[in-house]
Amino acid sequence: MAHIKITGMEDLQRKLAGGNKRVDRAARRAVTHLVNDLGRLSAELVPFDTGNLKRSRVQVYPKPS
Numbered sequence: 001m002a003h004i005k006i007t008g009m010e011d012l013q014r015k016l017a018g019g020n021k022r023v024d025r026a027a028r029r030a031v032t033h034l035v036n037d038l039g040r041l042s043a044e045l046v047p048f049d050t051g052n053l054k055r056s057r058v059q060v061y062p063k064p065s
Helices: 009-017 021-045
Strands: none
Touching: 009 021
16 A cells, blocks of 8 residues: 655645545545544543543544545
8 A cells, every 4th residue: 555645734635626535535544543542632631430521522423425
């Protein structure tokens, strides 16, 4: 599998607008990993085990196009 090199948001937007499916899949995968990491880190910061925040983390993933 070849790597995709992105050099900033403008480059990413241009490649996504070009309809490159490999870039689209890679971007979705990268965002999913970031969201999971943020969710995991936020769970370490809040007292979720005391009640109100126990089940407050909800992630909704977009359907693949």
